[in-house]
Amino acid sequence: xxxxxxxxxxxDMAEEEAGRRSAEVDAIHIKLGALSGxxxxxxxxxxxxxxxxxxxxxxxxxxxxxxxxxxxxRCQAPRSVPSIQQLSCSECETPSYEILQGRExxxxxxxxxx
Amino acid sequence: xxSSPRILEVRKNILKQNDEIARAxxxxxxxxGVFVVNLVSSPGSGKTAFLESTLTKMRGDFRVAALVxxxxxxxxAVRLARSQVPVRQIITGTVCHLEAAMIExxxxxxxxxxxxxxxxxxxxxLVCPSxxxxxxxxxxxxxxxxxxxxxxxxxxxxxxxxxxxVITKTDLADAVEFDWPAASKNLQAVRPGxxxxxxxxxxGNGMEEWLRFVATQRAxxxxxxxxxxxx
Numbered sequence: 001x002x003x004x005x006x007x008x009x010x011x012d013m014a015e016e017e018a019g020r021r022s023a024e025v026d027a028i029h030i031k032l033g034a035l036s037g038x039x040x041x042x043x044x045x046x047x048x049x050x051x052x053x054x055x056x057x058x059x060x061x062x063x064x065x066x067x068x069x070x071x072x073x074r075c076q077a078p079r080s081v082p083s084i085q086q087l088s089c090s091e092c093e094t095p096s097y098e099i100l101q102g103r104e105x106x107x108x109x110x111x112x113x114x
Numbered sequence: 115x116x117s118s119p120r121i122l123e124v125r126k127n128i129l130k131q132n133d134e135i136a137r138a139x140x141x142x143x144x145x146x147g148v149f150v151v152n153l154v155s156s157p158g159s160g161k162t163a164f165l166e167s168t169l170t171k172m173r174g175d176f177r178v179a180a181l182v183x184x185x186x187x188x189x190x191a192v193r194l195a196r197s198q199v200p201v202r203q204i205i206t207g208t209v210c211h212l213e214a215a216m217i218e219x220x221x222x223x224x225x226x227x228x229x230x231x232x233x234x235x236x237x238x239x240l241v242c243p244s245x246x247x248x249x250x251x252x253x254x255x256x257x258x259x260x261x262x263x264x265x266x267x268x269x270x271x272x273x274x275x276x277x278x279x280v281i282t283k284t285d286l287a288d289a290v291e292f293d294w295p296a297a298s299k300n301l302q303a304v305r306p307g308x309x310x311x312x313x314x315x316x317x318g319n320g321m322e323e324w325l326r327f328v329a330t331q332r333a334x335x336x337x338x339x340x341x342x343x344x345x
Contacts, residue, residue, distance in 0.1 A: 002210055002242040009128050017124060026119055030128070037244040037271040085267045086303045087274070095306035105129060105245065110122045 003046040006038055006105070010047065010061070011054045013107050018056065023112035025059040033066045033104035034084050040065060068102030132246055135214035139221075139249030146226035149332035150234065152248050154272055155256035156265070157238030160282040162190045163315040164256060165235055169197035171325055176230040181220055183212040183237040190235065200224070211242035214249060231332065240265075244272040252331055258283040259292040263300060270304040278309045280324065285314040 010028060018025045032038055040063055047061045072079040072089035078100050079089040088095040127133060143150050155161050165180060172178045179200040182190045191203035202224075204216050217234065226232075234250065236243045255276035257265050260283055266273045273279065279301050287294075301308055311327060313320035 002245065005209075006128055006245075009131070013124070013126055013128070017122065021122070035271050035274055037241060037275075084270045084274070084304070087306050088303070095302065097306040105127060107124045107126045107128060109124055111119055112122050113119050 003038060003042040004050060007043060007047040007050040007061075010107060011050055011056060011059075014059060014110055015055055017110055018112060021112060021114070023114045025056045025110055026113055027060040027062050027111040028107060029062045029064065029109040029111075031064050031066050031104040031106045031108050033102040034068050035099070035102045036105040038105060064108070066101055066104045069100040070096040071098040071100055072096055073098070129245060129247075132214045135218055136247035136249040139214055139218060140251075142226060143232070143249060143251070144335070146229065147336045148226050148229040148232050149252070149328075149336055150232045150248070150250040151252045151254060151328065152234045152236060152243075152250035153254050153256060154236045154240070154243045154276065155238060155258075156240045156261060156269075159238070159256045159258040159261065160315060161235050161238065161256055162193055164280070164282055164313065165233055166194055166197050167315040167318070167321055168233065168325070168328075169194065169199050169201075171321060172231065173197065173199050176329075177228055178231045178233065179224065179229050180233040180235065181212075181217060182235040183216070185210070185237060206237055210237055210239050211246050212236050212248060213246050217248050230336075231328070240269040240272050244275045251335055252277050252328070254278050254280055256280045256282050257297075259287045260290055263293045263296040266297075266300040266304045273301060273304045273308070276305060276308065278311065278327070279305075280311045280313055282313055282315065284312045284319060285317050 014025050014028045051057055068081050068084055069078050070081055072094055073096055074092050074094040075089060079091055081087050082090055153161050169178055180194055181202050181204055183204045183206055184190055185206055188203045191201050194201040202220055204220055234248055253276045255273050298310055301310055311324050313324050
């Protein structure tokens with residue numbers, strides 16, 4: 001439901017960076033963690049709506065989805081999890097709340113054209 | 115001018131603005147010695163009844179206040195005013211969650227040094243509030259027995275972001291055949307290690323444990339001499 005305000009924040013950031021460099025934006029790359037609370041499809045449609053109101057109506061949004069990784073206290077290693085409904089080691093099933101990745105909601109790069 | 119495309123690395127959190135305001139708020143809260151609790155839940159989980167009971171029971175021992183988020187009405191603030199502590203309504207309009215800036219705006223004329231606890235009742239919504247740090251010390255997710263044991267599995271993100279789970283309306287647990295082991299298992303699956311408390315704001319069952327819990331949490335971060343106890 002708050003994807004529209006997230007989309008607008010992404011566009012604001014891109015507009016600011018591009019404006020500073022007098023460049024056009026071809027694409028915006030973001031990282032979206034599985035625990036970010038943002039739904040990819042909803043964000044894409046909100047973004048399509050939001051960008052028409054900006055100076056970057058042609059900038060593509062490229063989303064890299066980041067799965068959850070935990071640190072398993074038993075394996076003493078980073079591990080994936082079966083799902084975001086089950087935060088436990090995919091190898092030994094030990095639960096862990098030491099989340100190494102999966103909360104990202106980050107603009108990582110812009111494709112610019114001067 | 116070079117017209118070939120190039121990649122500019124940015125690495126900026128999309129919620130950076132909110133996170134920065136939240137960080138500033140957290141510093142202010144810490145300096146003032148006020149412990150801040152953010153209550154999140156679905157609509158109708160009993161947040162307001164729980165908060166009213168909490169404020170009423172705490173006000174003898176601590177200086178407490180509340181900020182209450184709601185999409186459209188002031189009904190919650192009117193109910194909470196019965197607890198006779200400072201309460202302010204934040205009407206968010208179409209915004210489905212509270213943001214740090216809304217908290218900041220609504221605190222301008224409150225002297226935080228005169229508070230021990232500030233409770234923030236978020237908008238009833240199990241999705242959006244999870245992304246927004248309000249500068250709180252403790253995030254409490256409430257879940258009523260009437261909502262069903264699988265709620266944590268349906269909304270893992272918000273439960274995952276919480277520090278403690280409070281199961282409300284326990285007086286109705288038998289009537290709805292609430293499955294306690296399943297509820298606990300589901301909460302632990304999405305948020306390993308989470309503490310689970312059981313309360314009924316109606317009968318008062320479990321409220322003492324909750325009040326003790328929240329006082330202990332405050333004592334961990336706020337120096338004891340800051341607590342003014344009225345005997």
